[in-house]
Amino acid sequence: xxxxxxxxxxxxxxxxxxxxxxxxxxxxxxxxxxxxxxxxxxxxxxxxxxxxxxxxxxxxxxxxxxxxxxxxxxxxxxxxxxxxxxxxxxxxxxxxxxxxxxxxxxxxxxxxxxxxxxxxxxxxxxxxxxxxxxxxxxxxxxxxxxxxxxxxxxxxxxxxxxxxxxxxxxxxxxxxxxxxxxxxxxxxxxxxxxxxxxxxxxxxxxxxxxxxxxxxxxxxxxxxxxxxxxxxxxxxxxxxxxxxxxxxxxxxxxxxxxxxxxxxxxxxxx
Numbered sequence: 001x002x003x004x005x006x007x008x009x010x011x012x013x014x015x016x017x018x019x020x021x022x023x024x025x026x027x028x029x030x031x032x033x034x035x036x037x038x039x040x041x042x043x044x045x046x047x048x049x050x051x052x053x054x055x056x057x058x059x060x061x062x063x064x065x066x067x068x069x070x071x072x073x074x075x076x077x078x079x080x081x082x083x084x085x086x087x088x089x090x091x092x093x094x095x096x097x098x099x100x101x102x103x104x105x106x107x108x109x110x111x112x113x114x115x116x117x118x119x120x121x122x123x124x125x126x127x128x129x130x131x132x133x134x135x136x137x138x139x140x141x142x143x144x145x146x147x148x149x150x151x152x153x154x155x156x157x158x159x160x161x162x163x164x165x166x167x168x169x170x171x172x173x174x175x176x177x178x179x180x181x182x183x184x185x186x187x188x189x190x191x192x193x194x195x196x197x198x199x200x201x202x203x204x205x206x207x208x209x210x211x212x213x214x215x216x217x218x219x220x221x222x223x224x225x226x227x228x229x230x231x232x233x234x235x236x237x238x239x240x241x242x243x244x245x246x247x248x249x250x251x252x253x254x255x256x257x258x259x260x261x262x263x264x265x266x267x268x269x270x
Contacts (some may be wrong), residue, residue, distance in 0.1 A: 009062075032195055035198075039222075084166075100151055101155045243259075
């Protein structure tokens with residue numbers, strides 16, 4: 001089982017080139033749960049993950065892990081606790097799937113690098129979990145977009161952290177592999193208690209798989225809570241400017257959003 005860690009964001013302001021994306025944001029992640037961050041394009045979802053994982057330094061405010069600033073933690077120590085799969089990562093040219101996944105074990109190596117049986121086991125388990133074992137010797141350059149995404153996810157799993165952040169992990173995956181991945185993350189959360197934070201565009205998948213939803217709007221936290229409290233018609237309209245109907249998902253019992261456009265509605269004239 002993993003250790004529960006408290007990751008908190010306080011009065012956070014961050015952006016790029018002097019232009020703020022996040023402004024005065026406060027957020028406490030729930031240890032041991034799955035949190036999905038949702039919102040319109042350019043609302044700050046990816047920026048928030050980058051700041052929380054120390055890839056981007058905030059302009060104001062702070063991010064703390066168990067009460068201490070993440071910017072004061074040694075890099076290797078932080079990487080043993082917190083893992084991040086960013087959007088569109090780039091693999092070194094010619095690297096094999098197995099070599100890429102093995103890089104997830106680097107934070108667990110000592111000053112004098114020693115590869116141990118536990119490292120082999122972690123890599124093998126990550127490849128198996130993502131169904132990439134048969135492609136372990138293939139070059140990442142030769143993979144399809146979906147296979148490449150699964151290879152990166154395997155690397156993140158091999159890192160074996162207590163907190164795992166994923167920025168749009170279902171990108172490039174067809175619907176069956178999207179469900180397979182989200183089921184895998186749920187298994188990881190249930191089996192090890194891993195705290196998982198992910199950015200998702202699909203509101204219905206977010207509501208089905210997450211314990212907690214965080215909705216951002218214009219760089220600020222609009223609302224957070226369990227799916228039944230967040231995925232409501234008013235919030236969908238505030239966040240996306242979209243008229244919708246919320247019904248009960250017949251599979252999960254969670255809320256499900258049905259978008260209403262200008263065409264193909266039952267009220268539409270023939």
